[in-house]
Structure formats: C-alpha cells, structure tokens
Amino acid sequence: MTSKTKCLIIGIDGLDADLLSHFKDQLPNFNKLMQKSSSIRMTSVFPPDSPTAWASIYTGLNPAKHGVVSFKDSRTRSKVGEYLDYVGNIVGRAFWDYAGRHNKKCCIIFPHLAYPPWPINGIMVSRTTEVDLRKFDLKTYPTNIPLGCNPAEVMPITSFPSNPYQIIQPTKKLILNEVKLGLRFLNNYDWNLFFIYFSSLDNIQHVFWNELENYGGDKKYKSTIFNFYRFYDKYVIGKFLKYIDENTVFIVLSDHGHGLRPCKLVNINEFLARAGLLKVKIKRHNFYDPSYTMEFVKKKTTKIISEKRIIAKMASKFLSLFPQALGIYTVSSPIDWENTVAYLADCSAGLKAYSYAGIKVQQGLSPSLYEKTRQSIVNMLKQIKNPFSSEKIVEWVMKREDLYKGPYLSKYPDIIFKLKDEWGVGWEVGDSLYGKSISHKLFPGNHRQESAVLIAYHPSREFLQLRQPTLTDVAPTILSLLGIDNYNLHTFDGENILRYNSQT
Numbered sequence: 001m002t003s004k005t006k007c008l009i010i011g012i013d014g015l016d017a018d019l020l021s022h023f024k025d026q027l028p029n030f031n032k033l034m035q036k037s038s039s040i041r042m043t044s045v046f047p048p049d050s051p052t053a054w055a056s057i058y059t060g061l062n063p064a065k066h067g068v069v070s071f072k073d074s075r076t077r078s079k080v081g082e083y084l085d086y087v088g089n090i091v092g093r094a095f096w097d098y099a100g101r102h103n104k105k106c107c108i109i110f111p112h113l114a115y116p117p118w119p120i121n122g123i124m125v126s127r128t129t130e131v132d133l134r135k136f137d138l139k140t141y142p143t144n145i146p147l148g149c150n151p152a153e154v155m156p157i158t159s160f161p162s163n164p165y166q167i168i169q170p171t172k173k174l175i176l177n178e179v180k181l182g183l184r185f186l187n188n189y190d191w192n193l194f195f196i197y198f199s200s201l202d203n204i205q206h207v208f209w210n211e212l213e214n215y216g217g218d219k220k221y222k223s224t225i226f227n228f229y230r231f232y233d234k235y236v237i238g239k240f241l242k243y244i245d246e247n248t249v250f251i252v253l254s255d256h257g258h259g260l261r262p263c264k265l266v267n268i269n270e271f272l273a274r275a276g277l278l279k280v281k282i283k284r285h286n287f288y289d290p291s292y293t294m295e296f297v298k299k300k301t302t303k304i305i306s307e308k309r310i311i312a313k314m315a316s317k318f319l320s321l322f323p324q325a326l327g328i329y330t331v332s333s334p335i336d337w338e339n340t341v342a343y344l345a346d347c348s349a350g351l352k353a354y355s356y357a358g359i360k361v362q363q364g365l366s367p368s369l370y371e372k373t374r375q376s377i378v379n380m381l382k383q384i385k386n387p388f389s390s391e392k393i394v395e396w397v398m399k400r401e402d403l404y405k406g407p408y409l410s411k412y413p414d415i416i417f418k419l420k421d422e423w424g425v426g427w428e429v430g431d432s433l434y435g436k437s438i439s440h441k442l443f444p445g446n447h448r449q450e451s452a453v454l455i456a457y458h459p460s461r462e463f464l465q466l467r468q469p470t471l472t473d474v475a476p477t478i479l480s481l482l483g484i485d486n487y488n489l490h491t492f493d494g495e496n497i498l499r500y501n502s503q504t
C-alpha cells in the first residue's frame with residue numbers, strides 16, 4: 001500500500017450485513033462493492049451501543065480503554081447520556097488524528113459523538129446527533145469554513161416520531177442534504193482521508209423493523225427499511241463511488257447491525273431473588289405498602305410510555321430537560337439494598353428489553369466470597385432455560401475482565417452476558433420469572449453485535465481479510481491503507497486485517 005493511497009470512508013449507523021446480503025440483487029452499487037469482498041461482516045463491541053461502537057472505530061480501542069460506555073442499574077443515579085462525559089477521551093486519539101500527525105490531510109464530516117470538533121490536520125464538521133438528548137448544534141474546525149447550506153438542513157431527525165410515517169420524507173431529504181454537503185467538501189478540499197457519517201438508517205430500522213418481519217414472500221421487499229437500503233445505494237454509495245479512482249480505497253462500514261427487538265423477557269432479578277442473592281422490600285401486594293405502590297405506578301408508566309408514541313416523545317423530552325430524572329426512575333426500585341448481593345444492570349434501565357446486559361455484585365465482599373458469588377451467578381445464568389422448550393436462553397456469560405481490559409473496566413457490571421436474540425432482560429422482581437416485552441411495539445428494531453459491516457473496495461485490486469474484523473481493527477486498517485504502519489503495536493487493540501490479493 002503506497003503512501004499515495006487515499007481513503008474515502010462512508011459510515012452508516014446500523015447498516016446490517018445480513019440485510020445487505022439479503023437485498024443485494026436490488027442494490028447495484030452495494031453489490032458492485034460486495035462482489036469484490038470475500039466477507040462483509042464485522043463484529044461490534046459489547047454492548048453494541050452507537051456511542052460505544054463509534055468510539056472504538058475511531059480509536060481502535062476497546063470500550064474499557066476509551067470509557068464511552070454506559071450501564072444503568074437501579075442502585076445508582078444514572079443520568080441519560082452519561083457517556084457524553086467521556087467524549088474527551090477520543091480527542092486526539094481518533095484515526096484521523098494519527099493520519100494527520102503523519103501529514104495526511106483529513107476531511108471529517110459529522111463524526112458521531114465527536115463534537116465539538118478539535119484541531120486536526122484538515123477539516124472537521126461536527127454536529128450533535130442525539131437531538132432528543134441535547135440541543136442541535138454544528139461547529140467546524142477551522143471555525144470559518146463555509147458550509148454551503150443552513151445548518152438546520154443537516155439536523156438529524158427525532159427518534160420519537162408521534163407518527164412514524166411522517167419521518168420518511170424528512171429523513172430522505174436530510175440524507176440528500178448530507179450527501180450534498182459531503183460532496184461539496186470532497187470536491188473543494190484537498191484530502192488523503194475523507195470520512196462522512198450518516199445517522200438515519202439506525203433510526204429507520206428501530207422504528208420500522210416490524211414491517212420487515214411481518215411481510216412474507218416477495219412482499220418482504222416492499223418495506224420501508226428495504227426502500228431505505230435502496231435509497232442509500234443510489235444516493236449515497238452511488239454518488240461517492242463516482243469519485244473512486246486507482247489511487248483511492250473506498251470503505252463502507254457500520255457500528256453494529258440490526259435485528260428484531262426481543263419480545264420475550266426473562267426477569268433476571270427474580271432469578272437472583274429466588275437464589276437468595278437479591279432481597280425485595282415488597283411484603284404485601286397492596287397499596288398500603290409504599291414500595292408496592294411505587295412499583296405498580298412504575299410498571300403502569302412504562303406500559304403507557306411504550307404504547308403511546310406521543311407520551312414517549314414527552315417522556316424523552318422530559319428526560320432531556322432533566323437528565324437526572326432517569327436516576328429517580330431507576331432508584332425507585334423495590335429492592336432491599338441492605339440485604340442484596342447482586343442485581344441486574346443494562347444500558348436502558350429496563351426500558352428497552354436488551355438481550356445484552358450484566359450483573360453487578362455489591363462491593364465490600366471479601367475477595368474469595370466475591371469470586372465464589374460471581375462463579376455461582378455465572379453457573380446459574382448458564383442454566384436458565386426457555387420454560388416451554390427447555391432450550392438454554394443465555395448465549396454466553398463471562399466475567400468482565402475476560403472480555404476487555406482497561407482503566408474503565410469498572411464501568412462494566414461484574415458479570416456480563418448475552419441472551420439469545422429473541423430474549424431480553426426484564427427488570428421485574430417479586431412476580432414471575434418470564435414475561436413479555438412492552439417496548440417492542442415502540443422500537444421493534446434492536447442493535448446486533450454480530451452483523452456490523454466492513455467493506456473495502458478498490459476499482460482494480462482485491463483485498464483479502466486475515467479474519468473477520470472487529471471494530472478495533474478499523475483504525476489500524478485505515479492507517480495501513482494510507483501507508484502508515486510505524487505506530488507502536490500497543491497503540492490499538494485491533495490490527496490491520498486487510499492485504500491486497502496478489503492474484504489481482
């Protein structure tokens with residue numbers, strides 16, 4: 001790979017490898033790229049949340065090293081968007097920072113999470129993507145570059161539409177505006193490394209996944225999600241592909257895949273309670289018991305939030321105005337903390353029925369008791385079975401240090417696990433072991449760790465992959481394509497996984 005090679009990178013949030021393969025015959029541009037790739041799958045991080053995942057893509061580091069990761073539990077007052085406090089950890093450590101220090105000119109457009117922009121060798125156009133969490137803003141480095149449009153034209157769409165179908169046209173308009181702005185920078189500035197990020201597909205999949213699942217046979221193709229894959233194929237991939245020449249490698253990647261949000265719940269805290277590791281305050285099931293009343297109100301509120309989009313919108317607005325409110329929500333729990341040893345933690349405080357979660361073990365146990373407790377919980381989780389088929393529900397479970405190592409490892413629960421895709425964790429305690437998810441209707445789509453995308457394309461050469469890539473391989477791979485190999489081996493958790501195929 002010569003030092004003249006340029007890299008043009010398109011990041012599409014939530015682009016799913018399985019859907020791409022499924023739709024590829026009707027996606028001519030993606031298909032052109034995929035025909036030259038032996039594999040397009042990439043493994044995301046745990047948990048496969050967007051901020052956590054993009055931070056790993058940018059830095060080549062696992063989340064325990066960059067710290068952009070957020071688990072919530074009912075013990076701590078967790079605020080919404082807590083991970084934003086750690087964004088400073090990626091400043092100066094992104095792949096474009098390394099490239100810039102090797103005199104590569106970088107043009108970085110809308111990098112998710114990387115806001116405000118910081119000084120680089122080139123241009124950074126940064127915006128706030130989480131418009132439901134914080135006010136929309138757009139800033140550039142250097143400060144005086146003309147955008148060629150009104151910033152409001154590239155403002156991401158809300159994740160909480162009261163009528164989902166109303167976001168389709170505005171989302172398409174937004175994507176076209178993003179492409180227009182991107183091409184303007186691509187043409188007007190000298191660059192060796194160009195990166196542009198698109199946020200909308202993730203949102204569309206969250207909201208419309210049930211359509212995809214409900215259609216059978218050929219009708220499968222007549223869904224909103226499929227239409228968006230076609231839209232991206234034509235107006236994003238097609239437009240940028242025109243600029244790929246012999247000196248340029250084209251990379252298309254995503255932070256995680258998408259799938260159906262679990263419908264079935266397994267109430268992990270109830271398992272812990274029955275194992276004697278978690279104690280509940282509720283003694284009597286009546287309204288004279290304040291903790292029962294609180295739990296009753298909470299259950300009802302969650303149900304209403306999930307079923308009524310307009311209320312969900314208000315709730316999200318409320319949470320963005322008062323980020324501490326989630327803390328109140330999570331702390332008002334029926335758990336008797338004095339006598340509890342272990343309890344569930346996930347990324348949504350139980351609002352979203354995630355299939356990836358963890359268990360926190362109370363501090364203050366002796367080291368040997370702590371290890372014994374963890375081991376017994378690991379064993380217990382492995383034994384949880386579907387009550388109807390006696391199939392195991394937990395896909396994998398491990399101690400956190402067996403997954404990642406780094407200064408922020410303590411942000412992970414002591415034990416982490418992934419349920420099979422159709423199962424999510426429920427937070428109910430004091431009642432049944434299994435239940436049904438109520439957030440399923442509101443956000444039927446769910447992030448998947450296994451089906452993120454990495455495609456590398458060159459017009460006349462082919463690449464070989466050393467193995468299936470993971471997000472931390474992206475930064476060192478991009479640097480190698482640019483001819484930068486002389487960094488310290490310990491700089492990244494991943495490695496360059498692409499080689500040119502000498503047969504081509």
Ligand SMILES: [Zn+2]
Binds near residue numbers: 013049050255
């Ligand atoms: Zn994402």
